[in-house]
Amino acid sequence: MVDTPTNNQQQIELYAEFVVDLEKTGFSGDFEQTKVDLLLASFDNSIYQVIPYLIVYPKTKHDLASFLSCVNKDKYRLITFAVRGGGTSTVGQSLHAGCVIDMNRYLHDILRLDIKEKQVTVSSGIVLEQLNKDLQSVGMQFPIMISSACAASIGGMVNTDAAGVGSY
Numbered sequence: 001m002v003d004t005p006t007n008n009q010q011q012i013e014l015y016a017e018f019v020v021d022l023e024k025t026g027f028s029g030d031f032e033q034t035k036v037d038l039l040l041a042s043f044d045n046s047i048y049q050v051i052p053y054l055i056v057y058p059k060t061k062h063d064l065a066s067f068l069s070c071v072n073k074d075k076y077r078l079i080t081f082a083v084r085g086g087g088t089s090t091v092g093q094s095l096h097a098g099c100v101i102d103m104n105r106y107l108h109d110i111l112r113l114d115i116k117e118k119q120v121t122v123s124s125g126i127v128l129e130q131l132n133k134d135l136q137s138v139g140m141q142f143p144i145m146i147s148s149a150c151a152a153s154i155g156g157m158v159n160t161d162a163a164g165v166g167s168y
Helices: 009-024 035-040 061-071 128-136 154-159
Strands: 030-032 054-057 081-084 099-102 110-114 119-122
Touching (some): 009 054, 009 061, 081 154, 119 128, 128 154
Antiparallel strands (some): 030 054, 110 119
16 A cells, blocks of 8 residues: 655645744754655555655654644644654554655664663664664663564564564
């Protein structure tokens, strides 16, 4: 199934105006609106394809707060969005025809590691395989076994309640 955004000039202009306003808030991340980039974000590991109008790559928590503040303005009430992790969903959760907020480009860090309590706090874009490589050096691991560990983000796993059939 391929769902392509219509060439609705009003929608295109709305998203373009949104980008301008978002930049005015001090948003430091990236935006993508080229056909190639939109096409790359239009699929995941499912059979579906949905082409978005805009992809946003926040760099900081401030960027996320700025996005939410800006999108909550009345003039942007028609802008819809979905957060994307690694894009490994097999049922299309990471696809959206409006704005895709991609967390993997910049928000993929270990924020806090407490070895004594065996707790780790991470940014949502960190990939499972990288997390376990980082934790291995201190004798810890996140014990989830999924076939897409090299691409699946922790945020996406939490968001979709997905830990894989091979998890233990």
